[in-house]
Each structure stands twice: as structure tokens, then as C-alpha cells.
Amino acid sequence: MEHDGHGHGTDLPPLTVARALAPGGDTVFLVGCAVVLALYLWAVVRLHRRGDRWAAGRTVSFVLGVLSIAAVTCTALYDYGMVLFSAHMLQHMVISMVSPILLLLGAPVTLLLRALPAGGTSRRAVVRLLHSRWTRVVTSSLFTITLFIASLYALYFTPLFDFLMESRIGHLGMMLHFVAVGLVFFWPIMGVDPGPHRPGHLMRMLELFATMPFHAFFGIALMMASGPMVDTFADPPASLGTDAISDQSAAGGMAWAFSEIPTVIVLIALVIQWYVSEQRTAKRLDRTADRDGDRDLEAYNAYLASLRTR
Template sequence: MGHHDHGGTDLPPFTLARALEYSPDAVFLSGSLLVLALYAWGVVRLRRRGDAWGAGRTVSFTLGVLSIAAVTCTGLNDYGMVLFSAHMTQHMVISMVSPILILLGAPATLLLRALPTAGRGRRGPREIVVAVLHSRYTRVITSPLFTITLFVASLYGLYFTPLFDFLMGSRAGHLAMMLHFLAVGLVFFWPIMGVDPGPHRAGYLMRMLELFATMPFHAFFGIALMMGSEPLVDTFADPPASLSVDALSDQSAAGGMAWAFSEIPTVVVLIALVIQWYVSEQRTARRLDRVADRDGDRDLVAYNAYLASLQSRRG
């Protein structure tokens, strides 16, 4: 799949410039381009029809996909095979940053609006998407019980068991792990702050609680790495000499990253949630005002009619 071997023995010391060098991963590069092309197709289709689509959504989605490419199609991906801190940067971006940006881009809403409706009684792609979004399967995988468990298990079940070393032993394993991180992030954040239609969503307060439920686990995971007195995973226990890196201090840096990333995206999502909550409250208030105005007019008309009937009786 890749064009070069990840033995890592010949990698020069890790610097920001080297981390940002272009080093494409065929799967992630083609996947990112395909997804961006599909999104652009949807937006163009809507615009041609005369429908509006917020520029903010397009920007957010594009940044989300680019953030995936930034950690998988650069030197960071090469260093991520031999340095715990580089790998953790990839993991955190792809599971905590990319999903939030992608979800704020409302891709499912765009898809549903761009796909044509099939004729009566027929099932086209649009009808299949709607059926999947409202299926029991989707309801299960987006329930807090499932998403929180999956999110926590992805950290502890992977890094504290031999599974991690097994997956890191091959390009395919590494690829599967990155795709898993992305999927877990999408499934976790979708019911909390996604703008797309989907299964029944909890109230805003419950969603905030869901968000906070994972924070202690995430923080503890980061602290466990930072405090570790020996390398926790074999893959990163013996970094190539050319990197002149101490395995324990690198593991500590990875832990610090995991800890920081549990806080930063959480704050961003919290702000997004508060804004969404405020907007929805405003919408409800406006709707209630309209109803009150309408009912008020109706009462006034009825009262006037009543007065008129009294007049006519007197007359």
C-alpha cells in the first residue's frame, strides 16, 4: 500500500518540519479526496437547485477531512510507527478533532438533500440512507451506553493489551486502527453534537453529561502513561537510535497529549452545545410567540363578534 518501508531505523530526529513533510498513505489520501469530492457534488447540486447551504458547514467539513489527511499523509504517519508521542498525536486528532469538524459539516443532511427522491413505493439511495439513519442498529450504536463504553474500551483495551502491538506489526493493522479511531469518534460525538438527523437525541443537559462521562477515563489514561515507570507497549519500548529519544520520556509526552486532548475538544464541544441549545430555545420561543399572537387575534375577533351580537340584540 505505502511507497516506503516503516522500519524506522533510518528516520532522522523528529522535528515539526519533518512531521509536516508530504508522505501520502494511499488509502487515506484517496479516501479523503473521494469524500471531499462527494461533499462538493452535494453542495453544487443544492446551489444549482437554488437551495442555500451554509458556507460554515462546508468549511468545517473540509477542515475535518484535511485534519485526517494532515496526520495520515505526512511524515507524522511515518514517525507514528516508531514514536509513541507521534502516534498519540495521530490518535487524538483522528478521534477527537476530525469527527467534531466533520459532524458540524452535517454530511448526512447534505446527502439527504442532494439525493433525488425515488418514485412512490420505490426505494432509491435516499430512502436507504433514511432507513439506515432510523434503524434499530443505528439507535443501538449511538446510545450513550454503547458509545461511552466503546470510547473507553478503545483506549484501555487497545493500549493495555497485546492487541496494540499486534496491530502495529503491519500496515494493514495500523490502517485498521486509524479507521477504528475515526469511527469511534464519529459514533461518540454524533448523538452529542451532530447536526444531522438520526435516532432520538437526549436533551442538552443529558448530552453534556455524556460528554463529561468519558473525561475522567481519558485523563486517567493520560496520567497512567505519564507516570509509567516502564514502557507500556512493546512497539515503542525501543525507539531507533537515530531518533535519540528516551522511550519513557516519549511515553510521558504521549500521556500529556492524551490528557490535554480530553480537555480541549471537550470545551469546544461544550461551547457548540451551549450555542445549539440557545438557538433551539430561541426558535421555540419564537414559535410560541407566533402561536400566542395567532390565538390572541382569534380571541380578539371572538370578543368583537360577541360585542357586535350584544349591539344587535339591543338594536
């Protein structure tokens, strides 16, 4: 049996090759997704039993977010992602650009705060963490944008990617990193859950657009490269019927496309939030004006009454 540079036989069936490289990797994500989903649904049930309402749309969004992670890590795509650049890039884009948006639209932090006992130690600890200096740092635009861009260029254009792909632990750590980076980047932009001081809606849009050129350039660089950019995918198994350059070009196209689609979704969500916020502000100002007007009218009537008395 022939072997390539990474130690797997090029004449083995593709799934056999992938499972030999990362045995049981999808089990970790399967258990993790199940636990996270169970905790979220437990909190929703707890609220309903207490008589509180929780929007069904938030629950649906969070469930879809968890399922999207499971779809790319607990299926055959996980195995193909070990030997095909395009499959790996699809995983990367979904769990860092799509899944975090869906999870954050589910408002998990808000749900947690409402589910925990009011005045309890756990709830106070969560509130302190949300307003801590550490949280302010990791949610600042300087940190999130830098981390988001570095996760592309510092990972794929250095030997770090090949090093992580050599072990199951390294690969799992990289996938979890993708999820964490997406959550950290989109959390202050989405603004659904409570947190440190957030910029205005216009500034959030600018932060969203700031990463688009870097993401697009990364995808174009992969598509136009004349040779393999990473050694891990330099020699895909012959049974897959593809070559490294074509597969890498497909990966670049995915990276470019995913810089556009999630951005549009987040932009629509921001516009809706901005509109709702302006409507609430207008109603609050109207109520204040009505109260002020009532007070002025009462004062004028009192003045007229005093004149009649005199």
C-alpha cells in the same frame, strides 16, 4: 546493521525505518480523503445549482475535518507514528477527537439527504438506516461511551496494539477505527444531523463529561509509568534522539490535553445550539399566543356584533 525487537534497524534514518514498516499506508488515506471531500463538494454544488442554500461555515468545517485527517495520515507524521509513541498518540487524538467534531459540524448527513432526489430509492434507504434499530443501538450513550473508553484501555493496555502494529492492514484498520469511534461518539452529542431520538442538551453535556476522567487517567498512567507500556515503542530508533520513557510521557501528556480541548469546543457548540433552540421555541410560542389572542379578539368582536343586532 543492528536490529531491534521489531525487525527494523536502529541505525536507519527514521523515515526509512517507518516506510519499511508501513509502505504506502498514507496512500490509502490520501485517496479516501480525496474521495470524501469530492463527494461533499459535489453535493454542495448540486444544491447551489438547484437554487438551494448551504451554509459556507458547514463547508469550511467539513473541509478542515478532512484536511486534519490528511495532515496526520498523509504526511511524514504517519511514518513517525510507526516508531514514536508521541507521534502515534498525536495521530490518535486528532482523528478521534478533532477531525470527527469538524466533520460533524459540516452536517454531511443533512447534505446527503438534501442532495439526493426527493422520494428516490437512495434517499428512502438513508432515512430507513437513520431510524433503524441498529442505528439506535450504536448511537446510544451506553454503547458510545463504552466503545470510546475501551478504545483506549483495551487497545493500549493489552497485546492487541502490538499485534495490529505488526502489519500494514492492522495499522490501517486501527486508524480507521479511531475515526469511526470518534464519529459514533460525537454524532449524538453534536446533534447537527438527523438521527434517532436524541437526549436533551443537558444530558448530552453529561455524556461528554462522562469520558473525561477516564481519558485523563489514561494520560496520567502513561506519564507516570516507569517502563514502556507497549512493546512497539519500547526501543525507538537511536537517530531520533529520544528514549522510550520520555516519548511515552509526551504521549500521555497529549492524551490528557486532548481530553480537555475538544471537550471545550463541543461544550461551546452545545451551549450555542441550546440557546438557538430556546430562541426558536420562544418565537414559536409567541406566534401561537398571537394567533390565540387574535382568535379570542375576533370571538369577542363577534359577540359584541351579535348584541348590537339583538
